[in-house]
Amino acid sequence: MIRICSLLSSAILLLSACDVRSQQSGKEPMQIITQGSFAVGGTKLVKPGNFDVQKALEPAGQTLHGDHAYAFYQVPVNAKKYPLVFLHGAGQSKKTWETTPDGRDGFQNIFLRKGYATYLLDQPRRGEAGKATVGAELATTYDEQFWFTQFRLGNYPDYFPGVQFPKDAASLEQFYRQMTPNTGAFDQNVIADAISKLFDKIGQGILVTHSQGGGPGWSTAIKNANVKAIVAYEPYSGFVFPKGELPAPIKSSGLFGELKGAEIELSDFMKLTKIPIVVYYGDNIAKEPTKIWNSDHWRSGLEMAKLWAATINKHGGNATVVHLPEVGIMGNTHFPFSDLNNMEVAAHLADWLIEKKLDR
């Protein structure tokens, strides 16, 4: 029996030759060697005093573990050397990278099928990593038409012409429901500390960030040399420059006003010049200043990204900014990886990983 099992197992390996068909039909099973989840990083606080089991509802002497990240990982058969570690953006969780609002495969499944191990994070104080060392007051906020516009589905209630977002009500509802609140204040250092601990645990890998995750992404790569590359989708805030090289703030009619970079030590900045970095932006971003605030908000982000990449490269680095419409990929929102054309967006990233020899 064991002999038969062994032979069959070998046969499975041959199935990798069927990858092309697999991706077309989506019906071949994914071969997952192992999957699971864990908390990583974080802080432990202790209340002064001595714990008395007969007064167990009193805090004296009790602990509070918080500010860790949560990771769900999957490793496919014959996984490539570097796993992809995915960090969501503001108001999001690892759901960002899973099923799209209209029910198609997100980057989680797409890159598993391409042979990459995946780690999907809930950052500290978000989602299943909700336990925090700081309190929070959660208010009910009516803001979904703002997010529709901010995230460039269109100018509510109008979708942008040709936008790569499904226009049925059920998909939009899924999109709204995938937001989930902070359970403690956003803190870039707390997040970068936890993700750095993740890279201590798993070893070398590639960090893929979205939006607000960009800032913690750069910080993580500065902290931890196990970050072998960064892929950043639509970062806005958090761009770092060497002391003395900070560009002027970029004015914008966006609702968050002008966009500033931040100064760091040159020695830290130089760590970002040692790894390949690609930064992606979608469509409907203005080329010149405009009063259309969503379009202008992301114009300031894209302009800052270009200044930043130029600074990286001036110091000997290897950073590329890809404005997707300029390479013929049209109509993307702030979430290119879950848009209707996300297979095309993924293919562009896969090619970049091959070009940088990160796909071995």
Next chain:
Amino acid sequence: MIRICSLLSSAILLLSACDVRSQQSGKEPMQIITQGSFAVGGTKLVKPGNFDVQKALEPAGQTLHGDHAYAFYQVPVNAKKYPLVFLHGAGQSKKTWETTPDGRDGFQNIFLRKGYATYLLDQPRRGEAGKATVGAELATTYDEQFWFTQFRLGNYPDYFPGVQFPKDAASLEQFYRQMTPNTGAFDQNVIADAISKLFDKIGQGILVTHSQGGGPGWSTAIKNANVKAIVAYEPYSGFVFPKGELPAPIKSSGLFGELKGAEIELSDFMKLTKIPIVVYYGDNIAKEPTKIWNSDHWRSGLEMAKLWAATINKHGGNATVVHLPEVGIMGNTHFPFSDLNNMEVAAHLADWLIEKKLDR
């Protein structure tokens, strides 16, 4: 090429014969046909007024979607007819069912390998389903030594002799970090509504609950005939009885005091008599009233469960209470499904599913 792929795919099916070896080594890949996530159920609120895209940070006319559940699902090849739908307990998320605190497979992987599709839920106002229609104030709470004791790892700092929980510090840290707060008040009806919507979407299945999930579990089965069976690990509150048949409260030295059932209409109660139900409790639960509060807390739960099952069965139902030590499974905490002997705990459940013909 396609012919070869087809032959190889057929070969994979034969691998199910290797299940025993697979579970022992844990090294054969899991064959996942499809996996993904979605929000389900919930409420939509609208702020009075008209949305003006030029005043997009004002709430007028904007919406708030909240109170949905989040589900992550996986379907293995040759999946059995009924998926298992897993609902966590108080202060937990779907993490409960994933990797154990010491890094072994949880029920997610164990039952995928047994051929069941799995749906893991974050209930409304928890984890990645954090968006709520009510506000919340989150305080930092020092209470982990309480939970150590309440969840019957032992009487802190002592572990129970023979307890099925790993005694290394890293495992205990993982256990503490898997808790995550409510982002809105616990509401059994909100939870049951969302899970009932899940069963509308996926069709017939088996609901597996833990602890505080028990109450929403009974409510879901009353709401939705697609719930074909319930498996409840260590339910405490939420037992329902027909009007006029409510037992007296059970006094306890547990820190939550006496335990009461709740009255519902007989016509609703009768729906619980139409499906097989099994309720499991672990070890270190007192047989008689005791001042050891954790042991006595769960004594009241176990006693109430027995009264409840007797009432179900008196009305023609099919409910079983399994006190694990009485069937020779010793040392379990409040989390039998992630304890050191969780393969044995899973085997007992798998046998029950076979006995009830729920494994087809």
